[in-house]
Each structure stands twice: as C-alpha cells, then as structure tokens.
Amino acid sequence: MTATALADERRVRRIAFGNRLSHWDFKLSPYLYVSPFFILFAITGLFPIIYTAYVSVFDWHIIGGQGDFVGAGNFEWVLGQEKFWIALRNSFSIFLLSAIPQVILALIIAAVLAQNLRAKTFWRMGVLVPYVVAPVAVALIFSNMFGDQYGLINNLLGSVGLDPVGWHSQVVPSHLAIATMVNFRWTGYNALIFLAAMQAIPRDYYEAAMLDGASKVRQFFSITIPSLRPTLIFVIITSTIGGLQIFDEPRMYDTTGAGGSSAQWLTITMFIYNQGFGQTGGGQFGHAAAAAWLLFIIIIVVGLINLAATRAIASAGTRNGK
Amino acid sequence: MRLSRRTKAGAIAGAAVIALVATGCSTGAEGGEAGGKIELTVATFNDFGYTDELFAEYEKENPNVTVKQNKAATSDDARANYFTKLGAGSGLADVEAVEIDWFAELLQYSDKLTDLSSPDVEGRWLDWKEAAATDADGKLIAYGTDIGPEAICYRSDLFAAAGLPTDRTEVAALLEGDWENYFSVGEQFTAASDAAWFDGSGAMLQGILNQHEETLEATDGEVIATTNPVVKDAYEQVLDASPELSAHLKQWSDDWTAGFANGAFATMLCPSWILGNIEGAAPEVTGWDVANVFPGGGGNWGGSYLTVPAQGKNAEEAKKLAAWLTAPEQQLKSFVKTGNFPSQLDIQDSEELTSVTRPFFNEAPTGEIFAERAAAITVAPFKSVKYFPIMSSLQDAVNRVDVDKTQSADDSWKQFEADVASIG
Numbered sequence: 001m002t003a004t005a006l007a008d009e010r011r012v013r014r015i016a017f018g019n020r021l022s023h024w025d026f027k028l029s030p031y032l033y034v035s036p037f038f039i040l041f042a043i044t045g046l047f048p049i050i051y052t053a054y055v056s057v058f059d060w061h062i063i064g065g066q067g068d069f070v071g072a073g074n075f076e077w078v079l080g081q082e083k084f085w086i087a088l089r090n091s092f093s094i095f096l097l098s099a100i101p102q103v104i105l106a107l108i109i110a111a112v113l114a115q116n117l118r119a120k121t122f123w124r125m126g127v128l129v130p131y132v133v134a135p136v137a138v139a140l141i142f143s144n145m146f147g148d149q150y151g152l153i154n155n156l157l158g159s160v161g162l163d164p165v166g167w168h169s170q171v172v173p174s175h176l177a178i179a180t181m182v183n184f185r186w187t188g189y190n191a192l193i194f195l196a197a198m199q200a201i202p203r204d205y206y207e208a209a210m211l212d213g214a215s216k217v218r219q220f221f222s223i224t225i226p227s228l229r230p231t232l233i234f235v236i237i238t239s240t241i242g243g244l245q246i247f248d249e250p251r252m253y254d255t256t257g258a259g260g261s262s263a264q265w266l267t268i269t270m271f272i273y274n275q276g277f278g279q280t281g282g283g284q285f286g287h288a289a290a291a292a293w294l295l296f297i298i299i300i301v302v303g304l305i306n307l308a309a310t311r312a313i314a315s316a317g318t319r320n321g322k
Numbered sequence: 323m324r325l326s327r328r329t330k331a332g333a334i335a336g337a338a339v340i341a342l343v344a345t346g347c348s349t350g351a352e353g354g355e356a357g358g359k360i361e362l363t364v365a366t367f368n369d370f371g372y373t374d375e376l377f378a379e380y381e382k383e384n385p386n387v388t389v390k391q392n393k394a395a396t397s398d399d400a401r402a403n404y405f406t407k408l409g410a411g412s413g414l415a416d417v418e419a420v421e422i423d424w425f426a427e428l429l430q431y432s433d434k435l436t437d438l439s440s441p442d443v444e445g446r447w448l449d450w451k452e453a454a455a456t457d458a459d460g461k462l463i464a465y466g467t468d469i470g471p472e473a474i475c476y477r478s479d480l481f482a483a484a485g486l487p488t489d490r491t492e493v494a495a496l497l498e499g500d501w502e503n504y505f506s507v508g509e510q511f512t513a514a515s516d517a518a519w520f521d522g523s524g525a526m527l528q529g530i531l532n533q534h535e536e537t538l539e540a541t542d543g544e545v546i547a548t549t550n551p552v553v554k555d556a557y558e559q560v561l562d563a564s565p566e567l568s569a570h571l572k573q574w575s576d577d578w579t580a581g582f583a584n585g586a587f588a589t590m591l592c593p594s595w596i597l598g599n600i601e602g603a604a605p606e607v608t609g610w611d612v613a614n615v616f617p618g619g620g621g622n623w624g625g626s627y628l629t630v631p632a633q634g635k636n637a638e639e640a641k642k643l644a645a646w647l648t649a650p651e652q653q654l655k656s657f658v659k660t661g662n663f664p665s666q667l668d669i670q671d672s673e674e675l676t677s678v679t680r681p682f683f684n685e686a687p688t689g690e691i692f693a694e695r696a697a698a699i700t701v702a703p704f705k706s707v708k709y710f711p712i713m714s715s716l717q718d719a720v721n722r723v724d725v726d727k728t729q730s731a732d733d734s735w736k737q738f739e740a741d742v743a744s745i746g
Contacts, residue, residue, distance in 0.1 A: 061409070062405045062406060062409050063405050063408050063409040063428075063430075063431045063434070064409070064430075064431065065409055081744060082740070082744070083744075143576060144576050147576050147577050147580065148577055149570075149571070149577045149580070149581070149586075150576075150577055150580035150581070150584060151576075151577075166726065166727075166728075168575070168577075168726075169725065169726035169727065169728055170726075170728070254572075254575055254576070255574045255575055255576065256574065256575075257398070258714065258718075260726075261572075261717075261718040261719075261721040261722045261725070261726055262718065262722055262726070262728060262729070262737070277402040277405070277406065278398070278402075279398055279401060279423070279424060279710050279711070279714065280710070280711040280714045280715075281711070282427070282707070282708075282711060282745075283405055283427070
C-alpha cells in the first residue's frame, strides 16, 4: 500500500466520521435541548406519581413506614368513606363555581383591555395585582370578611335588612365564598392570556366585519371567540387541573383547616392531606396515596371530557361564524 | 461601562454560580459542629416562652454550644413536620416540642426517641405528667414543660351590668359547685344581659370530659366513645345549655376572636395558657378577671413536652439542654412571659410563682390562683392513639348543633357514631 493511498483512506474515514457527527447532531440535538425539562419532570413529577402508586397498595404509616401489602384494600377503604364522596362533590362544586364565571369574566375584561384605552399598561398590570398577592393572605382576608357573626359581608347584608348568610355553616355559601377567593386571584391572570391571544388576531377580519356593518358585540362572538379556540382550550384545561386540586383557599377558610364540622368545604386534596399528615387521619399514607391516585384518574378523565367539549363548542362557533 | 445584554447575563449567571458554590461549601462545613462548637436546634410551636436571652444564658454556661430555635405557627404544623421527618429518619431538630394531644401517637414509636431518664430529673414533675411521658418499657421519653390547670375567666363589667358580684372571691363563691350550678348562674346572668354566658359548647364539653379518666377510650385501648354514658351525658348537658347560654362561637375561629372585642360572652373556661390569647384577641377590652374556681373541681387542659429524637447526632448535649429548659427556674420565666403554668413540682408553691400577677386581668394573682387550680387536679384523662381523631369528630358533632345549627342534637350524634365507626 502506498503512502498516498493510506492518506486517502484516512481522509475518507475522517469525512465519514464528521458526517456521522453532524448526522447525530441533526437527529439528537433537539432532544438534548429539551431534555432538561424531561429529566426534571421525571424526578419531580413522574417518580412521585409512580412511587405514590407503590405506596397506595401497602399499609403505610407516616412514622412506621412500609407495612403489609394490602392490594386494593386502601382503594376500597377510601371509596367506602362518606367523606371522600362529600369531598368529591365539594371539589366539583367549587371548581364549577370558580371556573365558569372566571373564564367568562376574563374574556370580558380582556375584550375591554384590547380596546384603545388611556394608560393601557396601567390597566393591564392592574388586573394582575391580585395574582401577585399570596394565596394564604387572600384566604385570611376573605375568610375574615365572610365571618358568620362579625364578618364585613354579613354586616353589610344586615344594614340593608337582609338575613345573615351562614358562610361557614351552609354548604353552598361556603363554596361561593371560596370560589370568590379563587376568582379574585385567577381572573386577571386568565384575562391577560386571552388579551395576548386577542392581539394576535389579524386586524383585517375586524375591518372587513366593520365594512359589513357588524356591531362590536357581533364581532366579539363571530371573530374573537372562534379565533381564541386554542387559548380557550389551554385556559379551560389548566383551570380544570387547578380547580380540582384546590387546597390553599379551603384549608385557610377557617382556623382548623379541616373543612367544616360536616365537611361542608372539604376538598379532595384536603382529604388527602388529612389522611396523610393531618391530626385526624392518623398518618395513613396508604389511604392518602390511594386517594391521590383516584384524584389523578379523575383529573385525567375530566380533562379529556373538557378537551372534547371545548373542541366541539369552538369549532361549532367557527362554523356559525362563517 | 456599557455591557451588552449577553455579557451582563453571563456576569449575573457567573455570580450566581459562585454564590451557590460558596453557600454549598459553608453549609457543608457547619452540619452540627462549627469550629468545635456544637449547634443545637430547638423546635417549638405557638409560644413556649423561650427567648433569645434564655438561650444566651445557656450558651454562657456551656461555651461549647450554640442554640437555635425554630418556631412553627401551630401545633398542627409542628406535628406534620415531626411525624414526617421521624418516619424519614432525618431532618429533625435536636430538641422537639410535643403537644399532649398527639403525644400518645408518638409514644408508639418510642424506640425512635432518646431515653431521657436520669437521676437528676427524678421527681421533678407532677406524677401524672411524668407517668404520661413514660412508655410501656418504663422509658422516660419526654420532659414536661407546662400544664393547663383550669380556672374561670369572667368579664366583671358585664357581671356588674347584670347585677352579679364582680369581686373575684365572691365570683368564686358564686360558681363553686358542679356544672349544673355553673349553668344555672348563667341563666340568671342571661336573663339580665344581652351577652351570652360562655363562648361555645365545644369548650364546655372539653372542660367536662377532662375531668374523667375514661372518656373516649378505655384504659385497655378499646374505643368506647359512643357507648360511654359519661360522653353522652356531657354531650346532652352542653347542648341543653347551648340555646340560652352559648355565644355559638367555635373556639379559635375568626368569629370567636372577634367575639372578645364585641363582648359576646361573659365567662369562659380558662386554662392558664389561654390568658395570653384573651389579652391578644382584644387588648382594649377592660374588665377581664380570673376567679379561683372551676365547675366540678379541678381540671387540666393541654400542656406540652420536650423530646429528643434518637436520629440527632448530639443526643447527649440535646438531653442536657432539654433538662435545663424544663428545669423549674426556666419554666418560671416562661410562666411570667406567657402564662404557661409549670408542670414542675418544686415551684408550684414557691414565692416567686405565687407572687406573679397579671395587669390585664385586673391585677389578678394568677400565680397563686393557678397554683391552687393545679393542686385541685385529681384526674388525668386517659388519652391513647385514637383520642384526637375521635375528639375532633365529637367537637364537630357539638359544633353542628351549637355553631352551624344545621343538625339536631340527635342527628348529629348519629353522624358522630358513624364517624367513630370509620375511625375504627
């Protein structure tokens, strides 16, 4: 073999290796760039979910640790608890009372903010202020306002001659009070998301509509809402997940944090906390883990239903608009 | 100097990394012993009255030790933290405070706690206080801090307006007797006043049950809450009194706190540690006083302990610190500051304690009064693992009738029976 042939072969090989590198670069790099998120998610999200499933089939005490394998025993126990079903009812009721008015209000606020207002940035930042306030502080102030005997709201009701409302004793009023806290905190945040999406809608649509003589209201329903479809889906899915996991507000709604004497505002996450860490649950991690998994499944199911429903509504809206 | 955005970000990121590395190193070096010094942490909740000056005093006597305190806001937070980390096997403070309500739960895992028995502390506490901190094998696992001897606090201004005596010895004579008598004086009071007689039925129930040895659980551990006539009788008695005498306030609720400022009720059961709460809830109200009397004799409500988890590296030093903190001298300082009445035998009738008075309560000699109330305690209620969950359900049952008014006493009792069945 001559020296030139050897050099040729080397060059060929080097090019091939370089090719392969750039091929890998092309194929792998995108995954490497996004991998930090997935690695973090695996550690902080996926692992706890799987480990919770493991805990849920054992008799597991907060101090004593892992006990006997009980199979579906914990799930049976949780499903047999009256309080679990009450908590499920409360979670859904608070979720509906907060999510629906919240999305509607946020849409209206966003539509107003999208107009040509003076001091635009001031108003836009203004709606975000409640979101910055710590949820616990919000809960403290609101639970005080909603006091049964000495609360601000009942005092106001009394001064116009109405009977006081049992904000901490009746089921529906307590849900309304908690939903108010949630709405206070999240409406502005959602409004800003809607606002951003609204500004991405091409102006031409509106100009064409105006030439056709469509009113502002008609424009809102026939152009704005259908164009917001992906954003609506996003907001509704996130508020479903957040709404079903609601914890801070109901827990801080009274000083004991146990959800009321007849579990009027006990939510599922509070039920889980009480079973695992609360004084009344006896540190039964197995029960808590089983309830957590049931909540996980419920959220996925409700999320899928929401996704389907929002798609149907939004696409129907587009068809009508056309 | 003008930096481009990229170099600026780079500089900040670099600084952050350096800071992270630096803190990483320093925490690594500290872990228990910094420069030959042992660092001890004490975890408490609410207010144990352990001040920085108190710790400084200890550090002066023991130059090789530095002490740090972590305070949890509520006993519930402290419990969640304690149990989680005791189970995990690391992360607890060297000395951890425990409340009597969840002490029994902890006692089951006494092998995870340091044995604190020592000849130095023998006979330091009231017998029943020490007995409750001794596990089945005779190991002393906790040092008692305070107890909660109960008296009656009353509003002398409301008493005067209703034509009742206001002097604390006369009030004590008026209320001397059983619960029946306390409630019938209440009827006399409410007939002449707009205010209620007591804050809420839940508190009354707690007061009555704390005077019986077996209430929710039998001493052999069996749950007897729904069959024990003591419990049912107390339940009926407080709910019979509720419509006329109660202010329908749930203890610790926002309404309850507001009730102090609004003069909603004229008397309340007064374990020594609650004095600070009364003062804090409505400092502008004048007229609170303490009477040296309690319906049905003496009673204890609450009280705490200090424990030393076995997982700590400096268990011996921690034990020394716990012994020092629960020594009579230190507990006396805590009493003066917070009203937490000492569980230590030696100072119960010492001059320093009995001379303590409280200006907010019309200069009442609280030291003397609570020393006598402590001496009147004859029964230590038996509290085991399920005491707390069942007591919570029972309080819920009372509150459904007294505060929420959503159920009749009979319906609420039926739900209580179901709740107890599910606690098992």
